[in-house]
Amino acid sequence: DVKVTQSSRYLVKRTGEKVFLECVQDMDHENMFWYRQDPGLGLRLIYFSYDVKMKEKGDIPEGYSVSREKKERFSLILESASTNQTSMYLCASSTGRGDIQETQYFGPGTRLLVL
Amino acid sequence: GDSVTQMEGPVTLSEEAFLTINCTYTATGYPSLFWYVQYPGEGLQLLLKATKADDKGSNKGFEATYRKETTSFHLEKGSVQVSDSAVYFCALSEYNQGGKLIFGQGTELSVKP
Numbered sequence: 001d002v003k004v005t006q007s008s009r010y011l012v013k014r015t016g017e018k019v020f021l022e023c024v025q026d027m028d029h030e031n032m033f034w035y036r037q038d039p040g041l042g043l044r045l046i047y048f049s050y051d052v053k054m055k056e057k058g059d060i061p062e063g064y065s066v067s068r069e070k071k072e073r074f075s076l077i078l079e080s081a082s083t084n085q086t087s088m089y090l091c092a093s094s095t096g097r098g099d100i101q102e103t104q105y106f107g108p109g110t111r112l113l114v115l
Numbered sequence: 116g117d118s119v120t121q122m123e124g125p126v127t128l129s130e131e132a133f134l135t136i137n138c139t140y141t142a143t144g145y146p147s148l149f150w151y152v153q154y155p156g157e158g159l160q161l162l163l164k165a166t167k168a169d170d171k172g173s174n175k176g177f178e179a180t181y182r183k184e185t186t187s188f189h190l191e192k193g194s195v196q197v198s199d200s201a202v203y204f205c206a207l208s209e210y211n212q213g214g215k216l217i218f219g220q221g222t223e224l225s226v227k228p
Contacts, residue, residue: 031214042218094214102214106158
């Protein structure tokens with residue numbers, strides 16, 4: 001079974017702090033994704049990566065950056081956390097065959113509260 | 116741009132009732148369509164998918180048919196159980212978009228005994 005793990009289930013940070021959210025997958029997947037989930041808005045793509053050291057902006061990249069130094073690990077960074085970044089953050093991975101029908105596998109999510 | 120619209124929730128049903136969650140999409144090409152489910156406290160998991168017009172995806176008693184003429188992918192189940200209580204997301208993926216998913220807003224389903 002594919003396993004996608006996220007470093008924390010719950011996180012409380014203060015405004016202005018730098019925040020790191022870590023995601024690790026164990027299936028040698030090429031693609032990795034970061035989404036945020038907000039009520040009534042569904043999931044919105046923040047950043048994604050097709051390969052090590054590669055990154056692409058999603059629909060809402062402002063205020064975020066990412067790092068992919070190893071294939072299995074994809075980090076989301078909030079450079080200076082703000083209250084409007086309070087949300088549920090979900091990481092996902094997929095094989096990266098370039099197939100539009102491929103499945104994304106999700107981690108359990110990190111619920112971030114910024115005070 | 117591409118988009119997915121789902122019926123608003125929450126949807127509350129009694130056990131063994133029939134379920135329909137509506138999903139319509141807008142896409143420039145010929146997308147693949149998905150339903151993902153999120154159980155309480157968990158991440159999303161794929162429920163079913165369909166890759167071309169008139170395909171029917173099915174899993175765990177749930178079904179959805181890819182209707183190109185109405186740009187719809189409605190989720191149905193004949194008899195829901197309490198364990199089906201979850202949030203359901205409709206999503207699409209377009210060719211040449213690297214497997215990116217575009218999600219609807221999600222529909223919360225609550226099934227009462």
